[in-house]
Amino acid sequence: MSNYEVQSHKNGQWVIASVQDDQDEAIYEAQRLLQGKRTTSVRVVQEIYDANSDTYRMKVIFRRARASETSDGGAGDGTKKKKVARPKELSTFGKFSRDTKISFRAFIGSVPFLIIKFAVIIGLGIWLLVSLQEVAEKL
Amino acid sequence: MSEDDLPPGMERRLSLRILNYWRSIRQDDAFPAKGDLDPAAMSDIWGYCVILKIEGNEADPLVDFCGDEIKKLCGEDVTGKTISTAPPKCLITNGLNLYTRALAKRVPITYGDEFENDKGVKVLFRSAILPLSEDGTTIDHFLCATNCRLDEPDTIDGDEA
Structure with a gap:
């Protein structure tokens, strides 16, 4: 059984907003959070339990950033991309x-x-x- | 109010409706307080709600409030009882048992599962567990909502419990 963490990007880091067991519900919730204007980027991380190793694997299955952000949301690596002015x-x-x-x-x-x-x-x-x-x- | 009676455009899933409501009363990153809840503002959900008191009952939360629909589904009013003293095959004991996870993660959790009730009928449920806090950070209560469907062989599809 998988769980889906809905995460929002705040102050340069990803914060869990909610946990759902349904992928569609998690993606819907992530999109709704983005519309709420309290965050600039959202993503849904799937937690997959591996019984053999007794560990959880994490996989990003959905990611969106607000239009004013970069398409990656500047959030793929947890850091916000900044435009650097040329000398x-x-x-x-x-x-x-x-x-x-x-x-x-x-x-x-x-x-x-x-x-x-x-x-x-x-x-x-x-x-x-x-x-x-x-x-x-x-x- | 059943899901069929909902106004057009309203989210059908109870778990998402209550999550939307919880976010709407939340101030910034602080958890809303129990006193912030307005039953009139969520009249379509309130009957399916349960408030669990966590403060001082972390291991076995106390049912502080039980909505009318939940009372019907459980067959009794479980207000004042703890999770462990509520009927073992009712929606409260089975549908809200992930409160420990919500307490550990400090985030709302929505999930669904199934169990067999005392009549041997399979009950399919979906629940939401949402943190409440008087000071905004320390979780003292959980606002929960749960609804279910009986998976009876003779039940017409979509027949809500």
């Missing part, structure tokens, strides 16, 4: 780098670049022809 210098460099990449891509696709590319190809072609003509004259 300003890095942010500035990142912005510059990103802007430079965007400018370069825009330049490659621009008409002046196509004209320059066309001129270089024509120039190389002419140079190749002249070179071949000179070689032919020598022979």
